[in-house]
Amino acid sequence: EVQLVESGGGLVQPGGSLRLSCVASGFTFSSYSMSWVRQAPGKGLEWVANIKQDGSEKYYVDSVKGRFTISRDNAKNSLYLQLNALRAEDTAVYYCARGLGYGYVSWGQGTLVTVSS
Amino acid sequence: QSALTQPPSASGSPGQSVTISCTGTSSDVGGNNYVSWYQQHPGKAPKLMISEVSKRPSGVPDRFSGSKSGNTASLTVSGLQPEDEADYYCSSYAGSSGVVFGGGTKLTVL
Numbered sequence: 001e002v003q004l005v006e007s008g009g010g011l012v013q014p015g016g017s018l019r020l021s022c023v024a025s026g027f028t029f030s031s032y033s034m035s036w037v038r039q040a041p042g043k044g045l046e047w048v049a050n051i052k053q054d055g056s057e058k059y060y061v062d063s064v065k066g067r068f069t070i071s072r073d074n075a076k077n078s079l080y081l082q083l084n085a086l087r088a089e090d091t092a093v094y095y096c097a098r099g100l101g102y103g104y105v106s107w108g109q110g111t112l113v114t115v116s117s
Numbered sequence: 118q119s120a121l122t123q124p125p126s127a128s129g130s131p132g133q134s135v136t137i138s139c140t141g142t143s144s145d146v147g148g149n150n151y152v153s154w155y156q157q158h159p160g161k162a163p164k165l166m167i168s169e170v171s172k173r174p175s176g177v178p179d180r181f182s183g184s185k186s187g188n189t190a191s192l193t194v195s196g197l198q199p200e201d202e203a204d205y206y207c208s209s210y211a212g213s214s215g216v217v218f219g220g221g222t223k224l225t226v227l
Contacts, residue, residue, distance in 0.1 A: 044120070044218060045155070045206050046218060047215050059214075101153075103168025103172075105168075107162040
C-alpha cells in the first residue's frame, strides 16, 4: 500500500523558516517524480513545486520562487520542502503527492503551516 | 500560472447528471491531454477521479467521466449519489510552468 506521511508543520512568525518532510513507503520512491501542493484554509488547491526522480530538475510556482526549496533523499525515501521568508499568505495545509502532475493518485494526509505573529 | 476557471457551485438531485466545466488556455488545458479531476470531502486529502482527460483510476465508479474540447475540460457525474457531494478541482500539467489547478466547484446533491 502506498503511503505518504508529512510532518514538520507548525506555527511560525512572519519571516521565519520551516522544513517539511514527507516519508514514502509502498513503492519505489526513486522511480517517481514528487510534488508539493498546498491548500489555504477554506481555499482551493495550489501546486507549489515538483522534483524529478533524481532531483536534477525542480520547478516552483512563481509566488514561492527564491523562498522555498524542494529536495529529496532517495536513500531515505523522503521528500522535503524548505520554507524560508514565510508570509501570512503561506498559511496552508501542505500535501506531498506522487508524480509530476499528470494525475496525483497518491497524497499524504497533509501538514498545517500557520504563519502568524 | 493563472488558475483554471471553474463554476463555484453546481447541484443536482439524486439520480440526475451534472457537468462541471474547467476553462484554461492553449498553454495548459488546450495544449496537452494531462487534465485531471479531484474530489475532496471536508477535512480529507483530494482523491483522483479522472486523469489524462478521461481515464478513470481503479476503483472510481464509471458514473464519473471526463472530456475536453479546445481549452475547456468537463467532468460529468451521472446518477448522482449523496456521497458525491464534495468539492471538485480540475488541474492541468503545464510543463516547466508546473501544474495549474482550478478554483474548485462545490457540488451539492439536493
